[in-house]
Amino acid sequence: MRIVHILGASHPMARYLYQFTEKEYKIFLYSSKKSIFFNNIEAKSYEDIHKYYKKDDVIISLSPINKVIKLVNSLILKNITLSKCIFISSTSVYSKINSNSIDKNLFIHFKNSEENLENIYQSLKYDSNFIVLRTTMLWGDHYDKNIEFIHHFISKYRFFPLSSNPLGLRSPLHYEDLAMLLRMLLPLKINGFKVFDVTGDEDISFINLVKLIKKFIYPKRIIFFLKIPTTVIKAIIFFINLFPRNRFFAKISYPLGFLDRQSDDLVFRYNDIKNYVGNYCKDSFEDRLKKLYEITK
Secondary structure (H helix, E strand, C coil), X not given: CCEEEEECCCCCCHHHHHHHHCCCCEEEEECCCCCXXXXXXXXXXXXXXXXXXXXXXXXXXXXXXXXXXXXXXXXXXXXCCCCEEEEEEECHHHHCCCCCCCCCHHHHHHXXXXXXXXXXXXXXXCCCXXXXXXXXXXXXXXCCCCHHHHHHHHHHHCXXXXXXXXXXXXXXXXXXXHHHHHHHHCCCCCCEEEEEEECCCCCEEHHHXXXXXXXXXXXXXXXXXXXXXXXXXXXXXXXXXXXXXXXXXHHHHHHHHHXXXXXXCECCCCHHHHHHHCCCCCCCHHHHHHHHHHXXX
16 A cells, blocks of 8 residues: 655645545655644654655645755655655745735745755656645635635624725635645656646636625625725835834735735636646535535534
């Protein structure tokens, strides 16, 4: 039975991935902190992976891509042959490159990490497979910073701020669908360093996405939408960037960046990955929202 090492057991996607793989693969879970998703399974420390790793094992990293690079290097220094490694990155490598948003550093973060991984791959003296999945708008089960941010904002303030043109397209990708894609990639023999864009099956405008969330949270309650001119948003961001980062600015940076990008289309091609695995999305975005909020009512 082939062994799969899942890094980042505290990630909400880990339990889906475990459910999809446990019957066909032997699973080792690793985490730097206690996982709330595995009550009966103790996750191992990252530093112990070399004790369990064998040739032809697979590594799937749900951990931040920059943090796993050190671990990969440590395995190589121990002369461990890396047969197949799958890493989760982000389409922020596209969406932030020309952005004036205060979270532009995300582009640098993901791009540099991907380049470091490719350099590591190029240094290997044997055939291997490194797969990087650039995901967009991950969400699910109240553990994300996208759909849940909108949910909590509406719940707390009873209104939602919009830019003057909140028509930018989004392709929400549920944790379960990404976990299924990872499961489908496991038996495939793909050599080389491969990068794929991974999105949901639907393109939804930002304003319609917010309206759908409101529909299932408060179907009968009136929620106000407050439109803020783009020039005002840009001015606030420019002003904040004049000051050193601190806790206050870190706290407001995400919602401001969220507001700043509402007019941007953040949809990307994903046909290349479908050529390998076919369809990996189970339900529509609206159906998943409906199930989620019916369960939590």
